[in-house]
Every structure is written in C-alpha cells, then in structure tokens.
Amino acid sequence: MDNNIVRMLTTVHPWNEVTCSIRQKPQKTSTNAVLVQKAFGDHNRAAFFIPIAIDDYSYYMGGVDIADQCRAGFTTYQCALCNWLVFFYFFLDISSSNTHILINLTRTKQLNQLLNSGQLR
Known part of the structure; x- marks a missing residue:
C-alpha cells in the first residue's frame, strides 16, 4: 500500500x-x-x-492503461440484468482490443522479435 x-x-x-x-x-x-x-x-x-x-x-502499468483506453474507446458493453452477460461483454472487449494490438504487431518487426525471444508461444 x-x-x-x-x-x-x-x-x-x-x-x-x-x-x-x-x-x-x-x-x-x-x-x-x-x-x-x-x-x-x-x-x-x-x-x-x-x-x-x-x-x-x-x-507494465503503461501497457495496462493503454489497453484500458483502447477497450473503453470501442466498447460493446450493454446494460444487462445477468451477471454473466456483463463478464461476456467485458471479455469480448478485451479480446477485440488484443486482436487489434496483435494485428498492428504483424505489420512491424516487433512480432518477429517476440516470436524469437519466446515471449509469444
């Protein structure tokens, strides 16, 4: 603390x-x-x-903040009465923002560096 x-x-x-x-x-x-x-x-x-x-x-705080900003900018969140549905929308947002980040990585040399270093498996 x-x-x-x-x-x-x-x-x-x-x-x-x-x-x-x-x-x-x-x-x-x-x-x-x-x-x-x-x-x-x-x-x-x-x-x-x-x-x-x-x-x-x-x-890694900067990366988390950037991911939260990306997720908040393009959210699929809908008001839901079921608790599991809120989690579904949250994980859908995370997966779509992660997909966007990975697509951008494929356009650069960073993906090859991550694959060679063993950080992405």
Whole structure:
C-alpha cells in the first residue's frame, strides 16, 4: 500500500510469491499518508516485500492503461440484468482490443522479435 488500497485479480502469478522493492516516502498530502509514513519512519526510502503481481503491474502499468483506453474507446458493453452477460461483454472487449494490438504487431518487426525471444508461444 503506497498511497491507497490495491485489489488485484491475476491468473499469472501465485498468491504467495513476493519480491523486495524499494519505495519512496509519499507526500504528506497523499490519501493514506498517516498510515504509510509510519512505516517509513525518518527515512525517505525503505525496502518492502510486495506481491510479484503488484510489482509487475507497476512495471507494465503503461501497457495496462493503454489497453484500458483502447477497450473503453470501442466498447460493446450493454446494460444487462445477468451477471454473466456483463463478464461476456467485458471479455469480448478485451479480446477485440488484443486482436487489434496483435494485428498492428504483424505489420512491424516487433512480432518477429517476440516470436524469437519466446515471449509469444
């Protein structure tokens, strides 16, 4: 918890794997400054154990934000009374935006680089 509570759902990372991360002390005007600044004490930086899912999100945050923007711009969302139908539209939006990204990758050399590096299987 840097500035606020974070909730996350992942199918890639195990729930019990952590990594050590160095964090900077937040400003006094941040949301949870009173709670967070106690953990830092007098230091401006401190090392904390954080879940790997949070660390990966922080590292790849720009890509997630761009994907959310792409999905929000061309949504198929419809109001639905069934909970499963909302999930269906959400996953339909994600799959269509991922398809758009992959089509754009085929036009560049990035796809060949990803295939050669083993990141795409």
